[in-house]
Amino acid sequence: AIQMTQSPSSLSASVGDRVTITCRASQGLGNDLDWYQQKPGKAPKLLIYAASSLQSGVPSRFSGSGSGTNFTLTISSLQPEDFATYYCLQNYNYPLTFGGGTKVEIK
C-alpha cells in the first residue's frame, strides 16, 4: 500500500496567517490526491481534489499544488472556521490511504 506522510502533525497559527501543510507519498501519484477538512465530531469535508481543483463551495483561500510524490495544501489567510484537522488522501490506487492528519490550532 502507498504510504502517505503528512507534516506537520500539528501547528499553531493566528487568524490571518498563511498556513501550509504537506503530504509526501511513498510512490508517484500523478495528481491523484485529495485534501479533506474535519472538525470534531463531524464527517470529513472535501476541499481539494486532483491535487489542485477546488471543490464547489469551498472558499478560494484554500489551494492545493503538487504532483508525483509531493503535495501541498495552502490556506492563504486563516479564518476562525478553519481551525480543524486536515487529511490528504491518495486515490491513485487501491487500497486508498490517508495521511496521518494535521491539526491546526489557535495560537
Added chain:
Amino acid sequence: QVTLRESGPALVKPTQTLTLTCTFSGFSLRTSGVCVSWIRQPPGKALEWLARIDWDNDKYYITSLKSRLTISEDTSKDQVVLTMTNMDPADTATYYCARAKLGGNSGTFDYWGQGTLVTVSS
C-alpha cells in the same frame, strides 16, 4: 439532495460479527459510475479506507482486512451493507459511508454520512 446515513449497533462483543448499513438518497447505485465506500476512524486517530462497491457490483477491499470484510448492496432499498467478522477492541471506531464524486476519481468523496460509533467491548 444527496444524503447518506449509517446505522448499526453501537456496541459489539469481541469475536462477534458487525453489520453496518448505509442508507442513501438522491442517487442510485444502479447508475453508471456510482461508487460507495466505507471509511473508519478510531477515536483520536486518522481515517482508514475499508471497502468500495460500484454500480456494476465490482468490489474492492483494504488488503489487511480483506478476509474479514464483505461489502454488498441492496439496490431495492438504496442501501450498502458492510459486514466485518471477528470484531476486536482495535476495531472500535466511527464508521462512515461516502459516495464518490460523480464523473471524477472513484476515490474522491464529496458526500459523507454523519458516521456511527461502534465500540467493541465485552
